[in-house]
Amino acid sequence: MSYKEQMLSSLEEGNLEEAKKQYNQVLKFGSHEEKFSLAEELHHLGFLEEAKELYGNLLQYYPGEGELLIELAEVLVEMDKEEEAIETLAELDEGDPTYPRSLLLLADLYQMQGLFEVSEQKLLQAKKLLPHEPVIDFGLGELYSETGRFLEAIRHYQILIEKGTTELGGTNVHQRLAEAYSVGGAFEEALTHYEKALQEHLEINTLFGYAFTAYQAGYYEKAIEKFVSVKELDPEYHSVYLLLAKSYEHEEKLQESLEAVQAGVKQDEYNKELNVFGGKISLKMGLEEEAEAFLREALALDPGYVEAALIINKLFFTQERYEDVLEIAQMLTVEGEEEPQINWDLAKAYEGLEQYNHALKQYRIAYTYFKNHQEFLLEFGQFLVEEGLRGEAVGVYKHLIEMDPSNDEWQDLIERLQD
Numbered sequence: 001m002s003y004k005e006q007m008l009s010s011l012e013e014g015n016l017e018e019a020k021k022q023y024n025q026v027l028k029f030g031s032h033e034e035k036f037s038l039a040e041e042l043h044h045l046g047f048l049e050e051a052k053e054l055y056g057n058l059l060q061y062y063p064g065e066g067e068l069l070i071e072l073a074e075v076l077v078e079m080d081k082e083e084e085a086i087e088t089l090a091e092l093d094e095g096d097p098t099y100p101r102s103l104l105l106l107a108d109l110y111q112m113q114g115l116f117e118v119s120e121q122k123l124l125q126a127k128k129l130l131p132h133e134p135v136i137d138f139g140l141g142e143l144y145s146e147t148g149r150f151l152e153a154i155r156h157y158q159i160l161i162e163k164g165t166t167e168l169g170g171t172n173v174h175q176r177l178a179e180a181y182s183v184g185g186a187f188e189e190a191l192t193h194y195e196k197a198l199q200e201h202l203e204i205n206t207l208f209g210y211a212f213t214a215y216q217a218g219y220y221e222k223a224i225e226k227f228v229s230v231k232e233l234d235p236e237y238h239s240v241y242l243l244l245a246k247s248y249e250h251e252e253k254l255q256e257s258l259e260a261v262q263a264g265v266k267q268d269e270y271n272k273e274l275n276v277f278g279g280k281i282s283l284k285m286g287l288e289e290e291a292e293a294f295l296r297e298a299l300a301l302d303p304g305y306v307e308a309a310l311i312i313n314k315l316f317f318t319q320e321r322y323e324d325v326l327e328i329a330q331m332l333t334v335e336g337e338e339e340p341q342i343n344w345d346l347a348k349a350y351e352g353l354e355q356y357n358h359a360l361k362q363y364r365i366a367y368t369y370f371k372n373h374q375e376f377l378l379e380f381g382q383f384l385v386e387e388g389l390r391g392e393a394v395g396v397y398k399h400l401i402e403m404d405p406s407n408d409e410w411q412d413l414i415e416r417l418q419d
Contacts, residue, residue: 066098187217304335
């Protein structure tokens, strides 16, 4: 049994100390073929330092050998030594048969570093050398997708499909093409390729992508069907519940929408967006207690969640629970959130509690933000009239007249206030 075979056997048995001795024997006395073969095995097993040492040893005998340089570079990448890997690949001669492969590896490295233009240059250089190599078109498709150049990504994915290549490195090209079409808003084309991808292989992320694209395209029944399939395959796929609930809402299936929210909250109890949507659906169904519970839970998860605060305040106003409005507003203030609508809510709440000085202060703050908001101006103007602040009220109604010069009622009111 060779030293290499002895070492691999020791590793399999978990005898690391003996394996180390046998590794040193290979390093000192093993043939070049044995060292190369062991380096490949150790790389595969995750013994990166040893693999690196063996490739380095062989390069002393075969300096500039392309296969060795690429294998060493791949080990260095896994060791998070990207710069060293780039320097290693720079030693490779352009005439070496493995040079196109080195360009692909360099493209990956530069893409990892965010140097997308350099990565593109390496891929295009490789394509000139090997114009019909599928891996290069796939690499360009991936690069262009990552950088938002979806038309170019689509072109390279299409090249692969036209040549009959629908899968590379465990990645379905139809699925990638579907994603590129979907992001670009070409939903019909995206759905076609999602269907083809799923025919070849049922994969949950592809299924979710199909459902989400159907949702974006307005095919809510189809979206529901696919979202439900995702949920059945993996109930812990948290992203599915909110979109499923929204799909049901679009179809006016409010009970099913609420049930999707309830199921989602059980799986993902910290999802504040799901709780807010549950509050909205409950309000549409007239379930005020359930709505309040959802919205309070959202605020418990995020006390500065403005959307939840504004929705629950609307509910409190219908119930004339002005103290609760103040409580919510105070919560947002403590969190440091600045939202003009909260000032308007405070003004109305203080007015409801007959704390008119506080109400006036909040109305005046809100006025700086809502000078062109007709509903606000009408409320503020009426409040000022009732408080006897005629001069200020005239200014508010003049703003309203600017928005609607033909409104005789407001003009008459201004004249009465001035008299």
